[in-house]
Amino acid sequence: MRTLSWARRSGFFSACQPLPMPSTTTSPLTAPASGKPWWRFxxxxxxxxxxxxxxxxxxxxxxxxxxxxxxxxxxxxxxxxxxxxxxxxxxxxxxxxxxxxxxxxxxxxxxxxxxxxxxxxxxxxxxxxxxxxxxxxxxxxxxxxxxxxxxxxxxxxRPGRAQFRAAREPGEEQRNFFDRRLAWYRWNWLCESRxxxxxxxxxxxxxxxxxxxxxxxxxxxxxxxxxxxxxxxxxxxxxxxxxxxxxxxxxxxxxxxxxxPRRYPLPRFELPGSARFQPGGEATSRHSGAAGEFTGLRDYQPGDPLRLIHWATWARVGKPVVKELEDTFFPRHGLILDTFPQPGDEDLFEDAVSVAASFVVAVDAHESLIDLMFIAGHERVVTAGQGIARAETLLEVLAGVESAAEEDFDLLARLVLRHADDLAGCLCVFSGWSESRARLLARLNRAGIETSALVVCREKPAAVPRCHFVRSSELAKDLLTLPREL
The missing domain is CATH 2.60.40.10 (Immunoglobulins)
Incomplete structure (x- = not known):
């Protein structure tokens, strides 16, 4: 009896009452307060x-x-x-x-x-x-x-969830159903490439x-x-x-x-176009020394650079005299980079950037100008050579270039055509081959710009005029077999 009275006073029986049943509108696995399940798969x-x-x-x-x-x-x-x-x-x-x-x-x-x-x-x-x-x-x-x-x-x-689900390993479609479903090889490929x-x-x-x-x-x-x-x-x-x-x-x-970018050795070559030249002068050539051969002396005129003053003659005749030099000429080439790779061809785009970097290094920047043109969200034109900028400037730009979200070869063509009067010729570096790229090449040639293309691809297609195909798997070997006149 004492035990029962103690149990009543302490509330033991009330604590042992059965819990209220959940309502029919609430799942037994759902917390009523938050409305979210206590577990989460x-x-x-x-x-x-x-x-x-x-x-x-x-x-x-x-x-x-x-x-x-x-x-x-x-x-x-x-x-x-x-x-x-x-x-x-x-x-x-x-x-x-x-x-x-x-x-x-x-x-x-x-x-x-x-x-x-x-x-x-x-x-x-x-x-x-x-x-x-x-x-x-x-x-x-x-x-x-x-x-x-x-x-x-x-x-x-490690890739993010969206990238892991959207990416496809090269050759993944040839794997069995189990490997495609678990995507273990895709995960390893993404981690390795990143x-x-x-x-x-x-x-x-x-x-x-x-x-x-x-x-x-x-x-x-x-x-x-x-x-x-x-x-x-x-x-x-x-x-x-x-x-x-x-x-x-x-x-x-x-x-x-x-x-x-990675660079590859190239054979001796000549870029497209050799008839159009740009006259050199103080505005475009800032290297020290004369810009051309010495032709004579003339009186000083306001605006003449001080480095052309002939000091010995000035001391002898008592008035400023400057040296007269012949004009120099140098070619200006366009290097067009394709930033529109097809889905799954991101590796071809990386190889195309390496090929463009190889040509930037191989071209003599002291004897020519190079205009690097591409689309990366907006139009980009970067010039190097003849004292304007060093070749390292173009390499730094290529180190950070990214592929464009949408293909727009018409915008790229308009960009090149705006500079057509200044260019001796153009070399296009394509990441893959398609009808849109062929139309771009034909459009530039019809506009009077001597243009050829170097196409990075997986397998060489049928021969196309003014196109040179190099395989991504044999890139270094195929580049060494390029003809002298591109």
Missing amino acids: PRDPVFQFYSRGTAINHFLRRRIRPLGIGVMIAIVIATGIAAGNTGRAVYLTFSTACSMVLVGLLALPFRRAKLTAVRDLPAHATAGQPLTYQIHLKNHRRRSPRRFELLETAPDP LLFEGGRSAPVERLRAASGGTVAVTLVPRRRGLIRFNDLRVVLPDPIGLFQRCMKVPAPPATLAVL
């Missing part, structure tokens, strides 16, 4: 699995060394063998491997470093060519860090003096043109056995590196 489980799995793999690979992977594989194998074998050698191998792993993990917290760094980057790099630069380190601890490496981490190459550089690891540094600094060289290979933003520098501190390593971020100011 992943919106895109395949993408989430690949994205998180890649992040975990990246995290582990930066902290487990190859020897550590081998030891853990040995533990797994020894465990499987020990299930049906009572030999001492198996258990000895298992215990030794486990002891090594335990010692390596326990030693990691004692591997410390407190560093700051400043990167000394060059002005440019080139896609596909190794780049070595210096990193200046400063140690802020009394103890000297020993046996460490520096590691530059590339920006995250990776900005390889390497980025320094040679092992044995010791950095306490409360002092030093310089460490880092080598990497840019994989593609564009800008690389460095903002994740790590110091790698391995354990004494070499199984695992501690990966700590090093404070360093963010830095940016411009990567120029």
Whole structure:
């Protein structure tokens, strides 16, 4: 009876009353207050699995060394063998491997470093060519860090959900239904193509003096043109056995590196058009020295440049006299870049940019002008040569050019035709071949502009007049077989 009276006073029976039944308009899996289910199925489980799995793999690979992977594989194998074998050698191998792993993990917290760094980057790099630069380190601890490496981490190459679903791996339609559905090969292809550089690891540094600094060289290979933003520098501190390593971020100011397009060697060639020339003068030729051959002397006229004054004659006759030089002439070529690749031909566009960069470097900018023309949201014309700008200016422009969202060859044709009177000829670099590109080429030739085309394609089609086809898979080889007169 006492127990029952205590239960009534404490409210035990009221707490044990059954819960009210949910209304017919509310799902039992829905919270009445928020109106949202308490559970949520992943919106895109395949993408989430690949994205998180890649992040975990990246995290582990930066902290487990190859020897550590081998030891853990040995533990797994020894465990499987020990299930049906009572030999001492198996258990000895298992215990030794486990002891090594335990010692390596326990030693990691004692591997410390407190560093700051400043990167000394060059002005440019080139896609596909190794780049070595210096990193200046400063140690802020009394103890000297020993046996460490520096590691530059590339920006995250994982694609977004929309890009993953919209992209198609080259040759994906030939894979089986299972591979097309899971799109594992597409994910690997996207991550590989979006990776900005390889390497980025320094040679092992044995010791950095306490409360002092030093310089460490880092080598990497840019994989593609564009800008690389460095903002994740790590110091790698391995354990004494070499199984695992501690990966700590090093404070360093963010830095940016411009990567120029890949270039290929070209044979000797002549660009289209050789009859039209532009007269040289002070407005277009700003190099030092005479603009042409010396023809005589004449009286000074207001506006004559001071560099043409003949000082010896002025001192002799008592009035200013200037040198008279013959006019110089130089050709002006148009380099037209196709920024309208078809869906799935983005790799051809990258190859077309590399081909255009190869011609920019090969053309003698001291003897001609080059007008780079393309459409990137709006009309773009960049001129180099004859003291106006260096060829590096065009390479920097090509390093950042992006493909256009919509095809508009009519706009590109009007851009070229506005400069027709100044051009000796044009070379078009196409990313693929189509009827719209053929019409552009014919339209420019009908307008009196001597124009030829260099087409980057997967397979060479039938021969077309004034067109030179190069295969993307054999780009370097096909470029060397170009005729002398393009």
